[in-house]
Amino acid sequence: MATPLNVGIIGMGFMGRAHSNAYRKVGNFFSPLPRQPVLKAICALEPEDKLKAFADTWGFESYESDWRKLIARPDIDQIDICTPNVTHKEIVLAAAAAGKSIICEKPLAMTAAEAQEMVAAVEKAGVANLVCFNYRRVPAISLAKQLIDEGRIGRPFHYRATYLQDWTISADVPQGGAALWRLDAKTAGSGVTGDLLAHSIDTAEWLNGPIRRVVAKTETFVRERLHQDTGKVEPVKIDDACMFLAVFENGSMGTFESTRYARGRKNYNTFELNGEAGSVFFDLEDPQYLDYFRYADPATGKKVEDHLTGWQRIHVTNFEHPYMKKWWVPGCTVGYEHTFVHTIADYLQGMATGQPAQPDFRSGLRTQQVCDAVLASAQSGQWVDVA
């Protein structure tokens, strides 16, 4: 029997559900696990009937409405943070001081300065830590990483990322409060930069290495929205859209575009990397595929015969593909929720082997530094070096 890992999740919104589901499923599909997560307590600032209903639905043994009480409980080993960005730092500092291991939803913090404090806290306490950038663990994205590491893309020239949604176009969508805290700069820190581009940046640096400098432009299309908490129409301080150019340490050039005003795009998270030996392309709205163009053989460096070149659509469902041996048979797909299951599985393995799963908080700080550089550049209109 694996030693139990008693988990307390804070937050019962979209991410609270995604994480609860992952802890419940991971043991069924990724056994044997080095530690078996136990859903000990859900915690949120909600009335008792809602807390109880959530606990019953997702199989939590208990519930709390005060996260400080949750952290103080000796029967909790791990704190999992699924709350608005503005709360992350305070919870992390308290959980680390109490010696709890921590998983934190992305982005790690509101700013790089905050993230720095959080890294210092977990490193001083010596507790396991992970930022939940779940898209790294889409099997097709993990396969892209494998192809790059195998040398199949060769010298990289261009990295191109888009992350497009359309759910805030109406000026009638309010800001603030449950579900809509992402539109309020006081609770989110920034708009699409921290919420969506943070995903793109994490993926980009994982696949193509560190970003050295950026130049950015942001826009806020709807300048005032009703605030759900105050009941007043208030200025909107987040970036509704952001585009930036990047130079990577490896000399390749990057373009990044994100918006919540791309009519028809729901969760269009794409990237393409073009190298000397090949290219890869991925689109989250078609997540079981990785497109790969093979120009040269990585072993010999020899060009593929001309009549055989062309884009190859890899249906990433074979046993040989990342994570897929643990699920169904080839051809049967997995989707969004599974990326969280993979995250927890890797995290538990990392705890046991002493080789922490990534991105840990230090790596999450990197993403935050790029986000800060992007926002600083949008303010100044100048190129900014990433700290």
Ligand code: SOE
């Ligand atoms: C925003 O709409 C959002 O829910 C992000 O916060 C998530 O990180 C992203 O995965 C889906 O879109």
